[in-house]
Amino acid sequence: MSKPSQHQRKIKQNMKHRDNHSVCIKTALSRAEKRCAEDGQRFTGLRRQVLELVWAEHKPAKAYDLLATLSSIRSGVAPTTVYRALDFLQERGLVHKIESLNAYVGCSQPDTDHCGHFLICEACSEIKEIENSRVSSWLEQAAQDEDFIIKSETVELIGLCVRCQPLYGERATP
Amino acid sequence: MSKPSQHQRKIKQNMKHRDNHSVCIKTALSRAEKRCAEDGQRFTGLRRQVLELVWAEHKPAKAYDLLATLSSIRSGVAPTTVYRALDFLQERGLVHKIESLNAYVGCSQPDTDHCGHFLICEACSEIKEIENSRVSSWLEQAAQDEDFIIKSETVELIGLCVRCQPLYGERATP
DNA sequence: TTTGGGAAAGTAATATTATAACGATAAGCG
DNA sequence: CGCTTATCGTTATAATATTACTTTCCCAAA
Incomplete structure (x- = not known):
């Protein structure tokens, strides 16, 4: 309500990003390639294909959907195939699992060592990884109050993204 | 490092709590009863038993483990039985699901309307719900930076609880 | 160039988690 | 009491994930 022009600006940013999503994919792939090379790991055809499929949209990809798609472009694909590739990609921080959806998304900051924090739109399913060192x-701090030492974080915020708010009047999915 | 005596105090608090855990359970049950009465909902024997089992420890309870235990004290128990009861309890805020574990814990603040935030010890599995309005x-704030409106939150912090830190030297599970 | 070792992928089976569909029963209400 | 509806029983099946074992492929050392 407070800053409509800024709101519009963010929507445009978002649109632009969607139009150029193929750039995202390419960037992700080349970063993955680089990352694996550095680690002395093999970025095989299978792994590349799975990562590409995960990146196909900024939406959570389900393992069995990846399996189905992958089967159509490659033979001898079983659940194991997909899960192994996903495990590999997760270990290298190239993909995150969204626990509340049992689904996977490409990591948008694979260079920094981190666990992802996500905004998940319940209307359009788009996922945005928030890079916000404040959050961590x-x-x-909150953990310290309990003398608890954090090793990893799952933070998944479900709600409405900037584009879907006008459509759903700030209420839940219709 | 900084406050060893306070650390000790917290450990003692924790111990004391464990010794009196039956109190937890009773409190949880009577709160549930009250809550259901207010809502005009039936707190049936089945629902009570499931809630009791979930509260048996401060550890995440798996649905199929609940199923097995429940089967031993009641006949005609199927997965549906357990999931239905868990759904009921979740809707009323009496139980939370831990997404990263596919498991369920009793809610320690069922009176306040909230989604839970959890500290999960990877060594002993104990779960502590943090009541920390700051976190939300x-x-x-972080969501606002993206003009995102939050409807619900999944926050699960994995690490070492106060009792397990000395045992595992602040490192991951052995 | 060959070959041996290890990583990756293929294959089959199975475990784990969760839901759907439908009928039977029992609790509350007029 | 008889009606309505929530609850529960029952069966089947869907969705997610892992284990174990075999085969293939890459790469590097001989």
Whole structure:
């Protein structure tokens, strides 16, 4: 309500990003390639294909959907195939699992060592990874109050993204 | 490092709590009863038993483990039985699901309307729900930066609880 | 160039988690 | 009491994930 022009600007940013999504994919792939090379790991055809499929949209990809798609472009694909590739990609921080959806998304900041924090739109399913170092330090603080030492974080915020708010009047999925 | 005596105090608090855990359970049950009465909902024997089992420990309870235990004290128990009861309890805020574990814990603050935030010890599996209104308002802030409206939050912090830190030297599970 | 070792992928089976569909029963209400 | 509806029983099946074992492929050392 407070800053409509800024709101519009963010929507445009978002649109632009969608139009150029193929750039995202390419970037993700080349970063993955680089990352694997550095680690002395093999970025095989299978792994590349799975990562490409995960990146096909900024939406959570279900393992069995990846399996189905992958089967159509490659033979001898079983659940194991997909899960192994996903495990590999997760270990290298190239993909995150969204626990509340049992689904996977490409990591948008694979260079920084981190666990992802996500905004998940319940209307359009788009996922945005928030890069917000404040969040982690805040959570650290909260944990410290209990003398708890954090090793990894699952933070998944479900709600309405900037584009879907006008459509759903700030209420839940119709 | 900084406050060893306070650390000790917290450990003692924790111990004391474990010794008196039956109190937890009773409290949880009577709160549930009250809550259901207020809502005009039936707190049936089945629902009570499931809630009791979930509260048996401060550890995540798996649906199929509940199923097995429940089967031993009641006949005609199927997966549906357990999931229905869990759904009921979740809707009323009496139980939370831990997404990263596919497991369920009793809610320690069923009176306040909230989504839970959890500290999960990877060594002993104990779960502590953090009641920390700061956390939610921090996350709101982070979401606002993206003009995102939060409807619900999944926050699960994995690490070492106060009792397990000395045992595992602040490192991951052995 | 060959070959041996290890990583990756193929294959089959199975475990784990969750839901759907439909009928039977029992609790509350007029 | 008889009606309505929530609850529960029952069966089947869907969706997600892992284990174990075999085969293939890559790469590097001989």
